Amino acid sequence: MGLPYEVGDIVTLKKVHPCGSRDWEILRVGADFRLKCTGCGHQIMVPRKMVEKNTKNLIKKEK
Numbered sequence: 224m225g226l227p228y229e230v231g232d233i234v235t236l237k238k239v240h241p242c243g244s245r246d247w248e249i250l251r252v253g254a255d256f257r258l259k260c261t262g263c264g265h266q267i268m269v270p271r272k273m274v275e276k277n278t279k280n281l282i283k284k285e286k
Contacts, residue, residue, distance in 0.1 A: 226275070228252050231284035233261065237277045240265070245279075 228234075232249045239245050244262025251257035256274045259266045 226278065226281050228256070228274070228281070229284065233282040233284075234258070234274065234278055235280035235282070236274075237279055 228249060230249055230252055234247050234249060235245050236247060237245075240247075240260050240262060242260060242263040242265070244260055246261040247258040248261055249256060250259050250266065251268075253271070255268050255270055257266060257268050258274070
């Protein structure tokens, strides 16, 4: 099924954002994900399939 993604987790993707960061914070989970770049704060909406395919590392949020 894939990794258990939750709001607040940090995802490391394969491709580098133009600002130089690879880490994204998950703001919304569903069929689409809303991600926020931890480097510059830019927000994007991407399909779940793309996130699952390009995830290198998942850092769970502290509870």
